[in-house]
Amino acid sequence: MxxxxxxxxxxxxxxxxxxxxxxxxxxxxxxxxxxxxxxxxxxxxxxxxxxxxxxxxxxxxxxxxxxxxxxxxxxxxxxxxxxxxxxxxxxxxxxxxxxxxxxxxxxxxxxxxxxxxxxxxxxxxxxxxxxxxxxxxxxxxxxxxxxxxxxxxxxxxxxxxxxxxxxxxxxxxxxxxxxxxxxxxxxxxxxxxxxxxxxxxxPNPATVATNDRYRATRKTVWALKARLYLYQQNWALAEEYATRLISDNANYQLVAPFNAWFTGNVRGTRESVFELFYNGTTEVNGHRGQWQPTVNGGTRQWAPNQALVSLLTTEPNNAANGRSALIAAVNNTTWYGNLYYRSPGSDPSYIFRIAELYLIRAEALAQQGKLPEALADLNAVRGRAGLEASPAATPEEVLLAIEQERRLEFALEPHRWFDLVRTGRATALFKDPLDVNAPLPSFRxxxxxxxxxxxxxxxxxxxxxx
Known part of the structure; x- marks a missing residue:
C-alpha cells in the first residue's frame, strides 16, 4: 500500500x-x-x-x-x-x-x-x-x-x-x-x-492574547525556530528566539518544584509552551501502557536503565520532588518511568516546555563565548530541580554540563538521541552494534x-x- x-x-x-x-x-x-x-x-x-x-x-x-x-x-x-x-x-x-x-x-x-x-x-x-x-x-x-x-x-x-x-x-x-x-x-x-x-x-501576541498551550501560535513558531536554529548551529538566532519566550515570564515560567508541571493531573501549566491534549477515552495517549508496571495496569515494555536511576536518585542536593519524580519503583526494586501515569491514557504529550528554551539559549550563549549568561540559564533550570549552581567553568565544561542537564531534564521526552546526534557526540558514546570495539558508524x-x-x-x- x-x-x-x-x-x-x-x-x-x-x-x-x-x-x-x-x-x-x-x-x-x-x-x-x-x-x-x-x-x-x-x-x-x-x-x-x-x-x-x-x-x-x-x-x-x-x-x-x-x-x-x-x-x-x-x-x-x-x-x-x-x-x-x-x-x-x-x-x-x-x-x-x-x-x-x-x-x-x-x-x-x-x-x-x-x-x-x-x-x-x-x-x-x-x-x-x-x-x-x-x-x-x-x-x-x-x-x-x-x-x-x-x-x-x-x-x-x-x-x-x-x-x-x-x-x-x-x-x-x-x-x-x-x-x-x-x-x-x-x-x-x-x-x-x-x-x-x-x-x-x-495572531500577533502584542495585540491579542495568544497563550493557548494546546495549539499553534506565533509563540510555538518562535519555539520551533529556536530549536531549528540550534540544530543548524545558528547560535545568534537560536538565542534570539529562545529569548522571546523566556522574556515572556508573565506566561512562561519554570514552575517549582520540578514535578509541578506534570503531577497531580495538571495540564497546561506555565511550564508548557505547546502540549497535546488527550481525554483518555476518545483521545488516548499510549505512553502510559508502555511505561507503567503491571501492578499499575501497564506492560513496562521499556523502563529507566540503571544509569538513569542512579543519576536521578543521587543528584547532589536534590530537593524533595526533584527530577527523581520522573521515576518510581515497585517494592523499591523495579523502576519504571512515571511521566505518563494517568489512567486511561489522558497524559499530555509535551512538545515544547520553557525549560527547553532556557537550555537552548544556554547552549547558544556558550557557543558564542558568553559563559556567565549561559551559566545563568543553566543554573535557572538546575535551581528549579533543587540543585546548586553548576561548577562548570571552561567552555567545554559548560557545554557538557548543558548536555547532561538536557539528559536529565528531558529524560523521558524525545530529546536525548537527537541531542547526541546534532552535537556529534553519539559516535563517541555508542559502539558499533556489529563490532563492540569500534565507534558507532556515522551512517547510523x-x-x-x-x-x-x-x-x-x-x-x-x-x-x-x-
Missing amino acids: STAYLKTVAFFASIAVAFSVSACADFLDVEPRESIADDLTVTDQKSAATALNGVYSALASGGYYGTSFQSIGYLTGDNVQWTGTQSQVQEFINHNVRADNSTISTVWSAIYVTINRANHVISKVPAVTDPLLTEALRNQYVGEAYFLRALAYFDLARTFGGVPIITEPTLSATANQGIPRATQAETYAQVLRDLETAEPLL LVLPIPISQLQVDAALKQNEGY
Whole structure:
C-alpha cells in the first residue's frame, strides 16, 4: 500500500473523526464524507475547523507524538532499557535498526498523514467563502497548518535525513510516487519557509492574547525556530528566539518544584509552551501502557536503565520532588518511568516546555563565548530541580554540563538521541552494534527509510549503509 494512498485515506478519516485540542473542547460530530468529492470537503467555517482539527489528531496519533515517534528519541539514547517481548524495540537501544522495523514504518506514515492533512487545510481553506470564517480566523487556520507541517518535516529530517517534500494535497493513490528525496538541509529549509509563512498569519501576541498551550501560535513558531536554529548551529538566532519566550515570564515560567508541571493531573501549566491534549477515552495517549508496571495496569515494555536511576536518585542536593519524580519503583526494586501515569491514557504529550528554551539559549550563549549568561540559564533550570549552581567553568565544561542537564531534564521526552546526534557526540558514546570495539558508524545517525516505502516507490533511495 503506497504512502500516497495511506495519506489520502487518512485525510478523509480526519474529516470524519477529528478532535479539538483545547482542554475543554469536545469532538466535532461530523458525518463521514469518504464518498464526497474532495472539493466539497472544506466548504465553510465548521468544515475548515474540522479539517484543521484533523491535523492535530494526526499529530497526536499513536504513530506520532502519541507514542511511536517519541519512543525513537528516548529509546535510542542511553536512558532506557527494554524489558518486553517486542524485539524490534531492542534495535533502537542497540543502534541496529533495520529497514523492516515496524516502528519506523509507522512513524514515517503517521508523519506524512499529518503533512497531507495540513496540505489540505493550506490548499482549501483560503478559498472558502463563509461569513463565519473571517479573514483573521482564515489566516489563523492556515497559519496553524503551516506550523504543523513545519514541525512534521523537522521531525522527519532529524530522524531520516532528507525526505520527499510534498506541499500539495494527495488526491490519488499514486500522486506522490516518483518524488525524489530532498537533502536534510533542503528539508530544514522547507521547515523554515513554513515557519516564516505561518508567523504573520497567526495572531500577533502584542495585540491579542495568544497563550493557548494546546495549539499553534506565533509563540510555538518562535519555539520551533529556536530549536531549528540550534540544530543548524545558528547560535545568534537560536538565542534570539529562545529569548522571546523566556522574556515572556508573565506566561512562561519554570514552575517549582520540578514535578509541578506534570503531577497531580495538571495540564497546561506555565511550564508548557505547546502540549497535546488527550481525554483518555476518545483521545488516548499510549505512553502510559508502555511505561507503567503491571501492578499499575501497564506492560513496562521499556523502563529507566540503571544509569538513569542512579543519576536521578543521587543528584547532589536534590530537593524533595526533584527530577527523581520522573521515576518510581515497585517494592523499591523495579523502576519504571512515571511521566505518563494517568489512567486511561489522558497524559499530555509535551512538545515544547520553557525549560527547553532556557537550555537552548544556554547552549547558544556558550557557543558564542558568553559563559556567565549561559551559566545563568543553566543554573535557572538546575535551581528549579533543587540543585546548586553548576561548577562548570571552561567552555567545554559548560557545554557538557548543558548536555547532561538536557539528559536529565528531558529524560523521558524525545530529546536525548537527537541531542547526541546534532552535537556529534553519539559516535563517541555508542559502539558499533556489529563490532563492540569500534565507534558507532556515522551512517547510523539517521534511521533507514522503511522498506515498505522503498518497495512501492522506485524514486526513494535508501540511506547509505543500510
